[in-house]
Amino acid sequence: MLSVDMTQGPIAEHVDYPVRADVSACITISSKAPACVVLAFDADSAMDAAERFTQTKSPFEDPMVGDTAREILNILVGSAQREISEKFEFSLPISIQGRNHEVSCFRKGRNIFCDLHWGTGKKATLFLNLPAL
Amino acid sequence: MKILVVDDSAMMRSVIKSTLASYGSGKQIEVVEAVNGQEALDKLASESIDLVLLDWQMPVVDGLSFVKQVRGSGKDVPIVMVTSVTDKEKVLEAGKAGVNTYIEKPVRGSVLWENIQEFLH
Numbered sequence: 743m744l745s746v747d748m749t750q751g752p753i754a755e756h757v758d759y760p761v762r763a764d765v766s767a768c769i770t771i772s773s774k775a776p777a778c779v780v781l782a783f784d785a786d787s788a789m790d791a792a793e794r795f796t797q798t799k800s801p802f803e804d805p806m807v808g809d810t811a812r813e814i815l816n817i818l819v820g821s822a823q824r825e826i827s828e829k830f831e832f833s834l835p836i837s838i839q840g841r842n843h844e845v846s847c848f849r850k851g852r853n854i855f856c857d858l859h860w861g862t863g864k865k866a867t868l869f870l871n872l873p874a875l
Numbered sequence: 876m877k878i879l880v881v882d883d884s885a886m887m888r889s890v891i892k893s894t895l896a897s898y899g900s901g902k903q904i905e906v907v908e909a910v911n912g913q914e915a916l917d918k919l920a921s922e923s924i925d926l927v928l929l930d931w932q933m934p935v936v937d938g939l940s941f942v943k944q945v946r947g948s949g950k951d952v953p954i955v956m957v958t959s960v961t962d963k964e965k966v967l968e969a970g971k972a973g974v975n976t977y978i979e980k981p982v983r984g985s986v987l988w989e990n991i992q993e994f995l996h
Contacts, residue, residue, distance in 0.1 A: 746981075796889055809886035813959075816932070817980050820959030829962075834883075834932055 746794045746814065748866075751857035761845040761869070764788060764802070766838050767811040768845075769819050772831040775873035780845055781815040787864040788839075794861075808837035811866075818868065850874055876995060877905045877923060881915040881941070882930040882957075891928060891957070891987070898988040902995060912936030916944060924952055926994045931958035931969070939965075939972055946973035953994040957982060 763782035771777045783791070785802050792800045792810040800806045812835040819832055855869040878895060882888045892906045907922060909915035913936040918924065927945075931938035942954055956969055959980040966977055976990050 792886065795886055797893065798889075806886045806889070809884045813884050813887055813980075816959045820961050820980065824961040824963075832932075834934060 746791050746860050748858040748860045751859060751865075753854060753856045755852070755854055757853045757855060757869070762842050763845055763867075764839070764841050764843070765808055765811045766843070766845050767808070767815040767835050768837075769815055769835045770833040772833075777851075777873055778871045779815065779819055780869040780871065781811055781818070781866050782845055782869065783811055783866045785841060787866055790861055790864045791866070802839070802841075805839075808839040812837045814866070815868075845869075876903060876925045877907060879907045879909060879915060879918055879922075879924045879927045881909045881912065881927060881933070881938070883910050883933040884930070885910075887930065887957075894984040894987055898984060899995070904995075912938060912941030912944075915941055919945065919950065919952065926991060927952055927954045928991070929954055929956050929958075929974075931956060931960045931965075939969060942969065942972045942974055955991055955994070957987065 761782065764785035765783040765788035767781045769779045771779065788807050788811055789800060789802060791814060792807045795810050796806060815835050851874045852872045853869055855867055857865045857867050859865045880888050880891050888908050895904050895906055907918055909918050911933040916936065929938045929941065938956060938958065945952065953975045954973065955976045955978060956974045957978045957980060961979050969977055978987060978990050
């Protein structure tokens with residue numbers, strides 16, 4: 743309740759473009775050069791995560807599904823803040839719900855990503871997009 | 876007892892509301908919701924609130940600004956921050972501003988309930 747216990751997969755750097763998702767959430771990071779963190783879900787996984795939080799089944803169109811994606815990303819970024827010494831300012835998270843939408847902030851710079859798994863076959867992909875050096 | 880739940884996430888408000896309903900079934904708890912600090916200030920001005928459960932990162936007026944305004948106006952309503960902000964300096968800042976208890980997300984229902992016990996009377 744109030745959380746989803748996730749297992750982290752390996753960290754990788756190769757991203758196949760275009761990155762597509764059914765639900766995505768994004769937080770931008772203000773530093774010398776802006777970066778962003780994105781959490782991308784397929785529809786089934788996003789709805790499952792929302793159900794685990796709210797204990798209620800929500801259809802894909804329910805704003806609760808996007809809200810859950812935002813909240814999970816917020817928690818992930820909040821936890822990361824504790825581990826890093828440098829101070830960054832983070833934007834409020836935004837979410838996009840739309841089947842097979844393109845997550846377009848990855849075209850430039852360097853991308854690091856990993857899958858986060860829970861339940862049976864459910865996953866979200868966490869991307870960190872860093873500015874090109 | 877009237878609890879004001881302030882969070883811009885409808886999902887979090889819903890989850891906190893059902894946690895309070897579930898754990899506080901023996902108590903008469905009424906939940907009032909606000910989607911940001913400004914709406915919470917308005918609710919606090921117009922209703923008798925016994926406890927505030929407050930997110931930090933919200934549009935319009937954020938959680939910390941809300942706390943400063945509430946304490947600046949002399950109100951001593953207990954404020955429990957439930958947030959994903961974990962930076963130590965910010966946690967200290969919230970304490971100095973007048974937050975009574977600070978809970979980091981993700982939070983289990985039992986932990987939330989345990990942490991608000993001292994304010995339920």
